[in-house]
Amino acid sequence: DAKTTQPPSMDCAEGRAANLPCNHSTISGNEYVYWYRQIHSQGPQYIIHGLKNNETNEMASLIITEDRKSSTLILPHATLRDTAVYYCIVRMDSSYKLIFGSGTRLLVRP
Amino acid sequence: ETGVTQTPRHLVMGMTNKKSLKCEQHLGHNAMYWYKQSAKKPLELMFVYSLEERVENNSVPSRFSPECPNSSHLFLHLHTLQPEDSALYLCASSQGRTPIGGTEAFFGQGTRLTVV
Numbered sequence: 001d002a003k004t005t006q007p008p009s010m011d012c013a014e015g016r017a018a019n020l021p022c023n024h025s026t027i028s029g030n031e032y033v034y035w036y037r038q039i040h041s042q043g044p045q046y047i048i049h050g051l052k053n054n055e056t057n058e059m060a061s062l063i064i065t066e067d068r069k070s071s072t073l074i075l076p077h078a079t080l081r082d083t084a085v086y087y088c089i090v091r092m093d094s095s096y097k098l099i100f101g102s103g104t105r106l107l108v109r110p
Numbered sequence: 111e112t113g114v115t116q117t118p119r120h121l122v123m124g125m126t127n128k129k130s131l132k133c134e135q136h137l138g139h140n141a142m143y144w145y146k147q148s149a150k151k152p153l154e155l156m157f158v159y160s161l162e163e164r165v166e167n168n169s170v171p172s173r174f175s176p177e178c179p180n181s182s183h184l185f186l187h188l189h190t191l192q193p194e195d196s197a198l199y200l201c202a203s204s205q206g207r208t209p210i211g212g213t214e215a216f217f218g219q220g221t222r223l224t225v226v
Contacts, residue, residue: 034214043112043200043217044153096141096166098202098215100153 003027004088004101011107018075020104022088025069031092033064035073037084038103044087047073078108113137116201116218124226125191131221133184133201142184143202143215144176153200159184191225198222 005023012018024033034049048055048062050071055062061074075082087103114135123129133142144156158166159178173195175187184201204215 041198041220041222043114043202043219044215045112046214046216049214096143096158096160096204097155098143099155100145102152 003090006104009105018078020073023070024090031090033071034089036087039084083108112216114216114218120222122224128189131186135203139203140181141204145200147198193225196224
């Protein structure tokens with residue numbers, strides 16, 4: 001079973017920041033937080049991951065709370081092409097398993 | 111283009127047919143995965159291969175038979191499927207278990223399977 005909870009849907013205006021929350025209150029010390037997204041009928045695409053510290057790459061930023069029980073994915077300037085289902089996943093560093101939940105359907109409005 | 115190629119992209123098959131899905135990766139990865147995505151359901155992990163050895167089999171019915179002849183190729187052999195097996199079948203690859211810092215999985219575009 002997925003160990004994360006995400007809102008089923010969100011929307012934001014084009015050009016604004018999209019902040020997608022994720023709760024993972026049962027996360028253990030050796031589990032990473034991963035974010036993927038899936039644009040309609042395509043394979044999921046990796047976005048970013050982190051363990052404790054905040055992370056940033058060319059796609060997004062990941063903010064992990066100090067107690068690691070929740071995190072937020074930030075798309076700083078959302079575009080229409082960012083409309084997708086966003087999945088937050090916790091994964092043990094020694095595990096092959098990448099278990100997907102229901103995700104958040106993000107709609108970016110013009 | 112993710113470096114993971116799946117063929118065919120679309121497949122329609124009868125319940126008595128035998129068909130195979132193919133996945134190929136050119137990323138030098140040593141782990142490969144099959145996922146199933148039914149309509150309005152989360153992705154379900156089916157099989158995981160590491161170094162051509164099956165390390166995960168999530169209670170998948172025997173009418174689905176995976177094969178990993180080498181680290182670059184993965185097949186899913188299908189026989190006597192049911193209409194409820196109609197779904198998007200996704201292949202992914204990664205560099206084994208996550209090393210320090212983690213590693214991401216790259217997904218193919220999927221095969222849209224319809225069983226009639």
